[in-house]
Amino acid sequence: MADQRTTPTAGAERPTPAAKAAAAGNGAAEDPREKMLTTQLKMVRYRADALIEVLHAVQDIYGFLDPVQLLRVAKELQLPPSRVLGVATFYHLFTFEPKGEHICTVCTGTACFVKGADELIAAVEREFGVPEGQTREDGVLSLLQARCVGACGLAPVALVDGVVVGKASSEMLLAALDKAGVGPMVDGGAS
Numbered sequence: 001m002a003d004q005r006t007t008p009t010a011g012a013e014r015p016t017p018a019a020k021a022a023a024a025g026n027g028a029a030e031d032p033r034e035k036m037l038t039t040q041l042k043m044v045r046y047r048a049d050a051l052i053e054v055l056h057a058v059q060d061i062y063g064f065l066d067p068v069q070l071l072r073v074a075k076e077l078q079l080p081p082s083r084v085l086g087v088a089t090f091y092h093l094f095t096f097e098p099k100g101e102h103i104c105t106v107c108t109g110t111a112c113f114v115k116g117a118d119e120l121i122a123a124v125e126r127e128f129g130v131p132e133g134q135t136r137e138d139g140v141l142s143l144l145q146a147r148c149v150g151a152c153g154l155a156p157v158a159l160v161d162g163v164v165v166g167k168a169s170s171e172m173l174l175a176a177l178d179k180a181g182v183g184p185m186v187d188g189g190a191s
């Protein structure tokens, strides 16, 4: 009946010093994605048995399991890195490969969904020719969705290469992608 996930000292709610510092806002010039991951870690109270949930969050936020973030997860959840890697490699739904050259992640958590996340996705699909959950044929853009990136007050939220686009409209998101250098799909490759 034991939880099939990780168990070492699961269940205990014990923020690490690093977590406490992050929660206290001592994380200086953090990448916005790191802050989002911090929020996710806080949401699961740094529980070791939430490892899979946290790995999902890493993949949602970064588009893949960034090894640097896996080390952070191991540290924050007080798990051996080998354990984190073992779980990450066991499940095929996790990927270690960065996706497109640019990554657009639209949060589809409840707060964002009710504020029109689906319209954001539809706009990117339409304007940039990339189906949700996929990478464009030319490899330039991946369009992903995340469940909640922990910035509900800014809903609807999207990330363009890790940069937060809060209270996003379709126009804002398309402009952010344009600014990031994502051009329209050029005919070439597969036809």
Ligand code: FES
Binding pocket: 107, 108, 109, 110, 111, 112, 113, 147, 148, 149, 150, 151, 152, 153, 155, 157
């Ligand atoms: S639901 Fe989108 S940030 Fe929380």
